[in-house]
Amino acid sequence: MNSVVLIGRLTRDPELRFIAGSGRAVANFTLAVNKNLSKEKKREFEEKGIATADFIRIVVWGKQAENCANYLSKGRLVAINGYISTSSYKTNTGETRYSTDILANNVEFLEWKDKKTKKDDFSYGAEPDNFQSVEDDDIPF
Template sequence: MNHVVLIGRLVRDPELRHIASTGRAVANFTIAVDRNLSRDKKAEYQQKGIPTADFIRVNVWGRQAETSAQYLAKGRMVAVEGAITTGSFKTNTGETRYTTEVTANHVEFLERSDSPGRSGSYSDPSMEYDPGDFSNASADLDDDEVPF
């Protein structure tokens, strides 16, 4: 089974393009996924110049590609669910280069932007939650008024 779930932050804004023959949208972006290290080990690795994150290239297709390109931006945290795809190509000098990337089935935006009107950000006021709205709701209801 080839199934991967990653959580990370975008390294740069997504690049959106459309396939000429079909018009289908594809977005490409890279996410930085932190390695599972203790705080001390992470500090030690950083001092030695050893990477503490992996940079994973992601491809997403169709409507999700368009949505990702519209609402995601550098630094935003996302969850990506999909499959690992490998490939290879020959360079002009004849060297074979190998690629590994994730083809996403689902991209989940894990945080909302607090800067409305900013390109690449998304904020839906109808989705905001204020726990204070519900804290005393049950105190005002009688058992006969509960609909279930």
């Protein structure tokens, strides 16, 4: 079984391109996923200059790729469900290079903010100044 679930933050804005001939959209971005470290271990790693996160390349296809490019940006928290894909290619010098990517089947946006203004898109109703306190005796349950 080849199944991956990741939660992390984008290290850069998604790059969107369209495949020549088919016009199919594909987006690429890198996700920073924190390693499962205790506070002490994390502090120790940081003091030694050792990375406390893994940086994983993500590839998204189709309409979902367009949505990622339109609504995600650097620093945004997302959840990815997909699978590992490995490939290789030859460089101009004949050297073989290997690549490991996560091909995303599903991208869940875990933070909603306006890409341009970086403000929240959602509202909970009244502003905090308009809230009135409620006594426990007033609650019917």
